[in-house]
Amino acid sequence: MYKYIIRRILVFIPMLFALTVIVFTLAQLAPGDALTGQSLADPNVDPEVYEQQREALGLNDPLPVQYWHWVSSAAQGDFGDSLVFNGRTVMDLIEARFANTLYLGLFSLFITIIVSIPIGIYSARRPYSLLDYGATGFGFLGLAIPNFFFGLIAIYFLSIQLGWFPAQGTLSSPGAAGFGSFLDRLHHMVLPGITLGLAGTATYMRYMRSEVLDVLGSDYIRTARAKGMTENSVLYKHTLRNALIPIITLMGFEIGVLLSGAVITEQVFQYPGLGTLFISSVTNRDFPVVMAIALILGVLILIGNLLADIFYSIVDPRIRYD
Amino acid sequence: MKLKKNWILLFVLMLGLFLAACSSDSSGDEPEEDPEETETDQEEPAEEEEEAASDEPQMGGTITGAMDTAPAGMFNPIFYEEAYETNILDFTHEALLSQNQNLEFEPGLASDWEMSDDQTEVTFTLEEGVTWHDGEPFTADDVVYTYKAISSPGYIEAGGVRTEYVIRLLGYEEFNSGETEEFEGVVAEDDHTVTFKFAEPNVTALKDASFPIIPEHIFGDVPIDEIPEHPASLNAGEVIGTGPFQFTEMLDREQYVLEKNPDYWQSEPYLDRIVWRVVEQSVMLGLLENGEIDFIAEPNGVPAADFETVEGFDHVEIIEQTDFGYQLMGFKINHRTDADVESGTIEPDNWVPNEDMSEQLVRQAMAYAIDRQAIVDNLLHGHGSVINAPIAQQFWAYDESATTAYEYDPEQAKALLDEAGYVDTNDDGFRETPDGEEWVVNLNYPTGNQLREDSAPILGQFLEDVGIQMDVRQPKEMTAYVEDLTNDNSDWDLYLLGWSLGSGDPDPSGLWKSDAAYNYGRWNNPESDQLLQEAMQAPEAFEQEYRAEKYSEWQGVFSEDLPALLLYAQNKIYGFNERLNGVDPMPYSFNNDPHLWWVSE
Numbered sequence: 057m058y059k060y061i062i063r064r065i066l067v068f069i070p071m072l073f074a075l076t077v078i079v080f081t082l083a084q085l086a087p088g089d090a091l092t093g094q095s096l097a098d099p100n101v102d103p104e105v106y107e108q109q110r111e112a113l114g115l116n117d118p119l120p121v122q123y124w125h126w127v128s129s130a131a132q133g134d135f136g137d138s139l140v141f142n143g144r145t146v147m148d149l150i151e152a153r154f155a156n157t158l159y160l161g162l163f164s165l166f167i168t169i170i171v172s173i174p175i176g177i178y179s180a181r182r183p184y185s186l187l188d189y190g191a192t193g194f195g196f197l198g199l200a201i202p203n204f205f206f207g208l209i210a211i212y213f214l215s216i217q218l219g220w221f222p223a224q225g226t227l228s229s230p231g232a233a234g235f236g237s238f239l240d241r242l243h244h245m246v247l248p249g250i251t252l253g254l255a256g257t258a259t260y261m262r263y264m265r266s267e268v269l270d271v272l273g274s275d276y277i278r279t280a281r282a283k284g285m286t287e288n289s290v291l292y293k294h295t296l297r298n299a300l301i302p303i304i305t306l307m308g309f310e311i312g313v314l315l316s317g318a319v320i321t322e323q324v325f326q327y328p329g330l331g332t333l334f335i336s337s338v339t340n341r342d343f344p345v346v347m348a349i350a351l352i353l354g355v356l357i358l359i360g361n362l363l364a365d366i367f368y369s370i371v372d373p374r375i376r377y378d
Numbered sequence: 379m380k381l382k383k384n385w386i387l388l389f390v391l392m393l394g395l396f397l398a399a400c401s402s403d404s405s406g407d408e409p410e411e412d413p414e415e416t417e418t419d420q421e422e423p424a425e426e427e428e429e430a431a432s433d434e435p436q437m438g439g440t441i442t443g444a445m446d447t448a449p450a451g452m453f454n455p456i457f458y459e460e461a462y463e464t465n466i467l468d469f470t471h472e473a474l475l476s477q478n479q480n481l482e483f484e485p486g487l488a489s490d491w492e493m494s495d496d497q498t499e500v501t502f503t504l505e506e507g508v509t510w511h512d513g514e515p516f517t518a519d520d521v522v523y524t525y526k527a528i529s530s531p532g533y534i535e536a537g538g539v540r541t542e543y544v545i546r547l548l549g550y551e552e553f554n555s556g557e558t559e560e561f562e563g564v565v566a567e568d569d570h571t572v573t574f575k576f577a578e579p580n581v582t583a584l585k586d587a588s589f590p591i592i593p594e595h596i597f598g599d600v601p602i603d604e605i606p607e608h609p610a611s612l613n614a615g616e617v618i619g620t621g622p623f624q625f626t627e628m629l630d631r632e633q634y635v636l637e638k639n640p641d642y643w644q645s646e647p648y649l650d651r652i653v654w655r656v657v658e659q660s661v662m663l664g665l666l667e668n669g670e671i672d673f674i675a676e677p678n679g680v681p682a683a684d685f686e687t688v689e690g691f692d693h694v695e696i697i698e699q700t701d702f703g704y705q706l707m708g709f710k711i712n713h714r715t716d717a718d719v720e721s722g723t724i725e726p727d728n729w730v731p732n733e734d735m736s737e738q739l740v741r742q743a744m745a746y747a748i749d750r751q752a753i754v755d756n757l758l759h760g761h762g763s764v765i766n767a768p769i770a771q772q773f774w775a776y777d778e779s780a781t782t783a784y785e786y787d788p789e790q791a792k793a794l795l796d797e798a799g800y801v802d803t804n805d806d807g808f809r810e811t812p813d814g815e816e817w818v819v820n821l822n823y824p825t826g827n828q829l830r831e832d833s834a835p836i837l838g839q840f841l842e843d844v845g846i847q848m849d850v851r852q853p854k855e856m857t858a859y860v861e862d863l864t865n866d867n868s869d870w871d872l873y874l875l876g877w878s879l880g881s882g883d884p885d886p887s888g889l890w891k892s893d894a895a896y897n898y899g900r901w902n903n904p905e906s907d908q909l910l911q912e913a914m915q916a917p918e919a920f921e922q923e924y925r926a927e928k929y930s931e932w933q934g935v936f937s938e939d940l941p942a943l944l945l946y947a948q949n950k951i952y953g954f955n956e957r958l959n960g961v962d963p964m965p966y967s968f969n970n971d972p973h974l975w976w977v978s979e
Contacts, residue, residue, distance in 0.1 A: 099879070143452060144607070215664075225629070226632060229627075230629035339855065340857070
């Protein structure tokens with residue numbers, strides 16, 4: 057098992073290297089650079105100024121040189137300075153957003169799990185009941201509503217009209233600390249968390265339902281029932297364990313998706329996370345930031361997949377790694 | 379069994395929540411809204427009475443402003459680049475001079491000034507008793523330091539772009555290139571007298587002297603390339619200015635808190651704090667309506683399409699004024715050669731005329747073919763104006779009467795095209811070139827400004843209506859677009875672009891002189907170049923009337939030769955809660971005299 061994990065981690069290295077080459081090449085293929093767009097903001101600024109800055113930032117160097125500069129300092133954990141946010145390092149920019157994104161991602165994953173798995177199981181045990189139809193309807197609705205739309209509706213009714221939840225941001229005021237600020241943070245996460253988790257909830261619910269239905273119809277469940285096990289025991293000991301395997305695969309991917317796919321939700325709720333930083337860095341051609349985020353997301357997705365594989369062996373004893 | 383019950387309970391709860399969310403817009407909402415409405419109705423007369431009773435400004439209170447994008451986070455005037463940071467710096471930092479309603483310079487940190495007879499020196503007398511937020515006195519050394527920092531070698535490499543304010547100073551070249559350690563441009567005579575020395579008589583001396591001052595006692599010993607990462611450039615609580623408000627707290631990218639500077643030299647501000655919140659554009663109006671935010675102003679204001687909605691809010695007042703800036707449809711009159719683009723040279727003599735677009739008659743015909751008033755009326759909902767000269771209307775230099783109005787006249791457009799030889803020879807409904815070849819005009823535009831994007835197909839349609847075959851291309855993302863616009867060895871004919879202008883000086887040569895990099899149309903007109911130069915030529919140009927005359931003449935040349943059709947100048951729409959009083963926006967900014975703002979509660 058440990059050998060397996062170490063082997064997997066060693067494989068990460070060439071994959072991440074390939075990732076940086078691809079991201080760097082794609083980023084450089086895009087027309088313009090970090091200073092191109094800025095030149096339009098203020099026509100009083102002499103374009104020659106930007107030319108000098110380009111030279112100073114090394115943007116005029118040959119690409120392999122630029123790549124080497126980047127990769128050699130990144131290997132030492134230094135991702136350099138942002139080209140757009142003057143005076144700030146890439147790590148400085150990412151740090152704060154990463155925490156926000158992580159909280160939001162975990163919160164929405166939590167909501168997804170506590171809502172979707174119970175409902176999925178219930179739907180499977182009482183298929184074609186009224187509640188099953190209700191859950192199915194909800195599932196399709198959840199998948200069909202675009203995130204930004206659901207977010208705006210939620211803000212309009214729950215925040216602006218009823219005033220139950222804050223509409224924007226992560227905290228009510230700067231400088232707060234302690235348990236109060238933790239609750240405040242949670243309060244701010246409710247609407248974006250639900251919005252972000254909506255599609256996932258619907259998906260998992262449907263998966264869970266079909267998996268449980270599948271397993272409930274299998275021979276070993278009939279055997280278990282025949283030997284007189286209680287229904288709960290059949291469900292939790294035998295059915296659930298088997299039904300969870302594909303869900304775990306999905307969750308392995310979900311970690312990356314949650315961290316990177318929250319752009320629209322972050323935008324609607326002005327929740328400063330990695331997603332918006334990533335997108336704005338791409339449009340502003342802030343390559344050091346783009347590269348660093350791509351690398352971090354790459355690592356997280358690889359770790360997510362590894363965790364999923366490890367969980368397999370826990371849930372399903374037939375799976376062994378050596 | 380117990381578990382089963384729990385499932386059902388949970389599910390019912392979920393369903394309940396879901397249904398509640400669905401129904402609240404029909405049945406659930408109305409009874410809720412009614413009491414709210416009556417509540418505000420009752421409140422209103424009460425408030426009016428109160429206001430009538432006390433028109434005197436009151437101390438205290440907090441107001442909340444909204445902006446749609448977070449500032450990048452550089453709170454040092456010499457290094458900031460974005461309009462969003464201006465929303466903080468306008469409150470915290472001050473310059474020697476500011477501008478009044480007529481854009482004339484008036485005293486700021488300098489109470490008086492005098493220009494030498496040869497017009498190369500201006501001596502400023504500084505306000506006494508001004509202190510920085512940390513209590514240190516403000517002196518002439520701070521002024522010298524600020525200008526020295528912007529002039530110093532390595533300033534541009536460190537990310538600074540404000541050299542525009544220092545290049546005319548005496549000895550700038552020598553100091554900037556490192557030839558000399560001595561900075562001669564700005565000299566402190568004594569603690570409260572400072573002299574600006576220019577290499578040549580300087581028409582824009584006062585504009586050059588109106589850059590926000592930063593404290594020497596904070597940055598004096600910091601190497602220029604470390605200033606951007608210095609805590610006093612980045613962190614709330616450490617940014618030091620002389621302004622009426624102090625930047626005290628920040629929740630990065632969400633909230634920015636300005637607290638009053640009780641020792642402000644003009645007078646103690648009435649407000650305790652001003653909080654900026656970063657709010658998504660689509661949510662902003664809702665928060666303005668329910669009172670969570672008090673004002674929407676710089677840099678984007680209320681979108682024109684939402685004007686009526688905001689006007690409908692009983693507790694919100696609106697101020698509308700013309701923006702500095704305009705949108706244009708430019709003609710690529712010339713293209714640069716591949717070699718020039720490669721080497722980055724801008725040499726008008728090498729340019730290659732862009733066939734058809736280089737015909738003045740064709741450009742004028744296109745101007746007549748487009749109903750700009752209809753665009754203002756429908757796209758901007760009337761909140762803008764049609765302009766014919768590329769100088770902001772607020773300036774003394776703007777002269778509408780010198781220009782041709784190009785009122786919408788498709789018949790005139792057709793006549794001009796006929797005259798230029800562009801007629802439909804093969805009956806396909808579109809005109810051919812004088813040589814009888816197929817004539818297709820392409821229109822290029824960027825994304826990023828919804829109104830501009832919406833206007834592109836409309837412009838295309840207007841031009842097709844007079845028989846010009848159009849190719850309205852897919853919009854490009856801004857950075858890619860600017861790259862293509864600059865490297866203009868391409869087939870571009872028409873381009874859309876917007877400029878926001880400074881309020882300091884009307885001189886348009888940075889955008890329209892033939893060798894200006896931003897002259898994207900590559901317009902090469904010797905008469906225009908001549909006039910622009912004369913308008914800035916000392917000593918005559920020290921007479922504003924003389925300059926106005928030259929600019930008026932130039933606007934005539936521009937409008938006749940028409941390197942670009944100016945589409946519209948948008949209005950800025952500021953909306954603010956009526957509890958905020960004392961607001962007196964300047965033509966260039968809402969953030970004026972915030973120490974006189976006060977709230978009535």
